Amino acid sequence: MRSTTLTSASDSRKGRLRQHVVAPSLHLSDSAAAAVFRAVRLRGPVGRDVIAGVTSLSIATVNRQVIALLHAGLLRERADLAVSGAIGRPRVPVEVNHEPFLTLGLHIGARTTSIVATDLFGRTLDVVETPTPRSAQGTALASLAEGARRYLSRWHRRRPLWVGVAIGGAVDGASGQVDHARLGWRQAPVGSVLAEALELPVSVASHVHAMAGAELLLGMRRFTPNATTSSLYVYARETVGYALVIGGRVHSPASGPGTIATLPAVSELLGGSGQLESTVSDEAVLAAARRLRILPTARGSVTELVRAARKGDQQARELLAERARVLGEAVALLRDLLNPDDLVVGGQAFTEYPEAMAQVEAAFNARSVLPPRDIRVTMFGNRVQEAGAGIVSLSRLYADPVGAMRRAGALGSPLRVAGDAAPESSV
Incomplete structure (x- = not known):
């Protein structure tokens, strides 16, 4: 009976981890929420009428999406920028509410691993580098996960939403598993190990696909x-x-x-x-x-x-x-x-x-x-690896903003503290 209970608990835990490994979305989503969020990210602070013009969405659709994104904490209103004499909240410009949040990116290279904190605009807040462990894959993954966990623990005033991994070799985005001959990894459970250690959704992508995604989504x-x-x-x-x-x-x-x-x-x-x-x-x-x-x-x-x-x-x-x-x-x-x-x-x-x-x-x-x-x-020069890791951590937020916030468990009460400083020490 005890054995059956333990097996059931183990299966349940594995199921939760699988749910926290999410394939990246390295594309320009045409959903209404994604289009509105992209318009505000690229042009904000911006009014709803301008968003409607840029996205070709109706003003009613724009209003619904803006309300949903405000509720999710991804946008904020700028009443101080409202046109003088304008009446009603739809005339109040909105902008990305970037200060309360960050995403975490890891670029796992053959020799060096970069750990990157990124804001909702895709801007690097901080980056540290550490040698990529050359030990057996289980030990190496545990070491990388612990380093990422320690790094995240230093960000006290921003809420982490997602983890993105860019890595060479053959990547299964759906499972987060990686085959990497140079590291000696075979079906390495990169996504599930990080999901368990960090208790956040994790997306894993080929590093070259990630860099191309950064050019597409951040270099528009x-x-x-x-x-x-x-x-x-x-x-x-x-x-x-x-x-x-x-x-x-x-x-x-x-x-x-x-x-x-x-x-x-x-x-x-x-x-x-x-x-x-x-x-x-x-x-x-x-x-x-x-x-x-x-x-x-x-x-x-x-x-x-x-x-x-x-x-x-x-x-x-x-x-x-x-x-x-x-x-x-x-x-x-x-x-x-x-x-x-x-x-x-x-x-x-x-x-x-x-x-x-x-x-x-x-x-x-x-x-x-x-x-x-x-x-x-x-456009990223020598920082292209960190841009690639950053966009993997942001790609689901850009493709399905509200859904990603729900999956990250951040729809309740996001932190709203501005001016967070980068951590003082590295991994």
């Missing part, structure tokens, strides 16, 4: 994208990857993201195995730098290599230029294959040494057989 240049527009996002740092955005949605195959790690790439200077990732990764570049005696044999970083190039070291410049050439040709190959309307590159292989973008573009133009196309560098 227009309120509603063209439904036929496509964008290719190419990432390179310690790993390489790509993502496609089509009609306002990051394309996320059910079987997981594709890989460009094994694309052909040949460089005598960089070495490698004849494949892209083993040729242009930070590890490959540093190995070449040590071989050429640009950096000390047993230590050195890409940052030091960049510093040497900027100080006039010709070999360092040639090595970084060669990496840029190989990357430019790989981007051209992908562009010719997929022919997107927009082309974005991100990751420190592109952004840490922007002086080499001329070589990327030259190699791209020489290799591509299609008409010329501009390459746009990510």
Whole structure:
């Protein structure tokens, strides 16, 4: 009898954890609530009539959604900005009520994990970095969860709503499980471990999909994208990857993201195995730098290599230029294959040494057989990993604001304290 009771309790707990693992929504939602919240986020403080004009929703629909978002604590009224002589609350502008809340993002890299606190606008409030544990997956996940829990405990005046994880490897967004060969993880229950430790809803996404989602949702240049527009996002740092955005949605195959790690790439200077990732990764570049005696044999970083190039070291410049050439040709190959309307590159292989973008573009133009196309560098620069983790933690709030607040248990009495300071110590 006792055994049956324990089994029932265990099954119930697992069921609750599964409910707290929620697939991310890396797309521009067309629901009324999402459209209204997006309009206020992008244009606020703003009146209901302007929201109606931007969203093409009726004023009655806008009023209903604004009332629901006010009740959820996501918006607040700005009576001090009401037009003089205006009568009635619908004339009072509204804005995002961002001070009481935060979301928590984790970018779990092959070497470094970033823990990011983000506000409702997607702005980074604070970020700390810690080495990614190299222990067995169970121990590593427990360590990461404890670090995130300690970090959250330092935010006394903002209510955490959601956790987002951006990570390499193959990600099952529905279950939050991850296969990550470089970390030695197999069906690692990332989502459920964090959900149990932090008692918050958790979403897990491929890190390249997350970064493409950040460009889409945080880097919007227009309120509603063209439904036929496509964008290719190419990432390179310690790993390489790509993502496609089509009609306002990051394309996320059910079987997981594709890989460009094994694309052909040949460089005598960089070495490698004849494949892209083993040729242009930070590890490959540093190995070449040590071989050429640009950096000390047993230590050195890409940052030091960049510093040497900027100080006039010709070999360092040639090595970084060669990496840029190989990357430019790989981007051209992908562009010719997929022919997107927009082309974005991100990751420190592109952004840490922007002086080499001329070589990327030259190699791209020489290799591509299609008409010329501009390459746009990510708007997030060297902070693209934290932007990706941040948008995974925000994506459900952006897609279904009221529903996400309900799932986060925050519809009752949200904190309303302004001016919270970042925690003083790191993980």
